[in-house]
Amino acid sequence: MGEFTAPKGTKDILPGDSPRWDRFFAAVEAVYKNYGYGRIDTPIFEKENLFARGIGDGTDIVNKEMYAFVDKGGRKIALRPEETAGVVRAYLEHDLGRSNPLVKVYYKGPMFRYERPQGGRQRQFWQVGVEALGSADPALDAEVIDCALESLGAAGLEDLTLHINSVGCPTCRPGYTKLLRAYVQAAPDKFCQTCLNRAETNPLRVFDCKNSGCAVALREAPLITAYLCTDCADHFASVLTALQFIGVAAEPNPRLVRGLDYYTKTAFEIKSTALGAQDAVAAGGRYDGLVEQLGGPPTPGIGFAVGVERVLLATETIEQPATRPDVYVATLGPKARRAGLAAARLLRRGGFAVAVDFSDKALKKQLNYADKAGAAFVLIVGDEELASGAYVVKNMGSGEQTALDPESLESWLRSQRSEGT
Numbered sequence: 122m123g124e125f126t127a128p129k130g131t132k133d134i135l136p137g138d139s140p141r142w143d144r145f146f147a148a149v150e151a152v153y154k155n156y157g158y159g160r161i162d163t164p165i166f167e168k169e170n171l172f173a174r175g176i177g178d179g180t181d182i183v184n185k186e187m188y189a190f191v192d193k194g195g196r197k198i199a200l201r202p203e204e205t206a207g208v209v210r211a212y213l214e215h216d217l218g219r220s221n222p223l224v225k226v227y228y229k230g231p232m233f234r235y236e237r238p239q240g241g242r243q244r245q246f247w248q249v250g251v252e253a254l255g256s257a258d259p260a261l262d263a264e265v266i267d268c269a270l271e272s273l274g275a276a277g278l279e280d281l282t283l284h285i286n287s288v289g290c291p292t293c294r295p296g297y298t299k300l301l302r303a304y305v306q307a308a309p310d311k312f313c314q315t316c317l318n319r320a321e322t323n324p325l326r327v328f329d330c331k332n333s334g335c336a337v338a339l340r341e342a343p344l345i346t347a348y349l350c351t352d353c354a355d356h357f358a359s360v361l362t363a364l365q366f367i368g369v370a371a372e373p374n375p376r377l378v379r380g381l382d383y384y385t386k387t388a389f390e391i392k393s394t395a396l397g398a399q400d401a402v403a404a405g406g407r408y409d410g411l412v413e414q415l416g417g418p419p420t421p422g423i424g425f426a427v428g429v430e431r432v433l434l435a436t437e438t439i440e441q442p443a444t445r446p447d448v449y450v451a452t453l454g455p456k457a458r459r460a461g462l463a464a465a466r467l468l469r470r471g472g473f474a475v476a477v478d479f480s481d482k483a484l485k486k487q488l489n490y491a492d493k494a495g496a497a498f499v500l501i502v503g504d505e506e507l508a509s510g511a512y513v514v515k516n517m518g519s520g521e522q523t524a525l526d527p528e529s530l531e532s533w534l535r536s537q538r539s540e541g542t
């Protein structure tokens with residue numbers, strides 16, 4: 122390897138991989154559009170304090186994982202670690218809610234977090250997701266979750282499980298977190314230091330601890346479900362009923378949490394057995410307090426984000442159709458190459474995928490390249506063909522050769538194509 126390599130935690134998407142990415146985006150975007158979402162593209166960097174407010178000052182994402190810097194104008198800038206804050210910022214800045222009581226947008230793009238790179242987890246990673254702003258209706262929660270599942274299904278993921286919980290609201294959650302804090306602090310020797318710290322600052326997040334000892338110690342912990350206020354309990358029940366009604370299986374998981382105040386009520390994760398139990402391929406929930414937190418009027422919202430690399434990892438074994446040229450143009454000599462180039466240009470305009478050989482190798486070698494590329498036909502152009510005005514087209518499947526004048530190439534290929542399908 123030379124002096125320059127891609128920075129740690131980043132990956133090139135090479136031409137051999139990009140068709141899988143393209144197919145993934147085409148599949149999920151078609152689903153998002155069918156569910157009424159329009160695409161939004163926000164800047165890759167924003168003012169740093171947007172994320173401090175929109176994700177949370179006390180979070181690992183903001184404190185430890187954010188790519189933040191001062192630009193040449195002295196502005197504090199950060200690469201976006203997620204997209205919800207940017208979407209809400211744009212929603213407010215353009216007053217999108219004024220003309221539309223329910224604003225539905227989807228996004229796709231790279232996000233940035235300074236984390237330890239591992240399978241399906243990069244420092245520059247891609248997300249797609251949706252945000253729906255303006256409705257507190259529990260039926261919307263069911264629609265958003267259904268949309269997430271359908272899009273992942275369209276991307277080729279099978280064996281998806283939906284884990285769902287309610288994380289309460291500012292009315293009911295403080296009472297519960299007090300109980301949870303007391304529970305952890307009553308047995309300090311059974312918990313790791315991180316959990317003890319979290320018990321102080323953000324008790325719900327003790328459920329995110331991967332330490333098996335902590336998990337055991339949390340078995341008897343009070344669960345939020347029993348402490349929800351009537352509003353939150355009713356909302357959660359309605360979401361579950363709506364999901365059941367439309368035929369979406371859900372696994373309530375009272376240990377699924379979001380650590381911040383403006384995350385309210387519904388929280389969910391979608392897991393794929395293809396990745397094992399650890400990682401969710403998508404996560405989302407309600408954030409009825411976020412718009413206000415970012416300076417807007419009280420506006421309920423809900424959304425989810427999909428980790429694209431993780432989905433592609435989980436669908437790696439699915440056979441993908443390769444992209445192949447319809448026609449490979451073998452050219453013998455500079456004059457023939459120009460003629461081949463002209464023929465290729467016309468065929469491409471006619472909708473054919475055409476590769477031109479620039480190797481200047483012997484015909485046999487060029488036929489090998491064509492075979493490797495998976496071309497259906499090879500157009501052979503040499504001095505002989507130029508002189509006679511008849512190009513030779515070889516059918517790579519049957520080996521059959523046909524002599525054609527350049528003008529009739531396109532219609533002949535078209536007739537072959539319709540015969541083949």
Ligand SMILES: [Zn+2]
Pocket residue numbers: 289290291292293294349350351352353354
């Ligand atoms: Zn509540």
Ligand SMILES: [Zn+2]
Pocket residue numbers: 312313314315316330331332335
């Ligand atoms: Zn722990």
